Amino acid sequence: MTQLFKADCYFQQEQYNPRIRATVPPAWVVEFDCALPNTNVPPVFYGHSRKEAISNAITVLKSMGLTGRLILN
Helix, strand or coil, X not given: CCEEEEEEEEEECXXXXXXXXEEECCEEXXXXXXXXXXXXXXXXXXXXXXHHHHXXXXXXXXXXXXXXXXXXX
């Protein structure tokens, strides 16, 4: 059975994060709409390039034994 994984892919500018009291460098972000099976938090992946962020997301999906289509908004 093929699963559909929906996620947003966007560029995040450098910004200050008060929780960690540090400036977070700019990065490409792949943020899933919903949690993956056996998890309760939607995953977020980062990369220096759009391709790297998407590749990181796909690598983790494969490592969890999940197959399907990744739909990026």
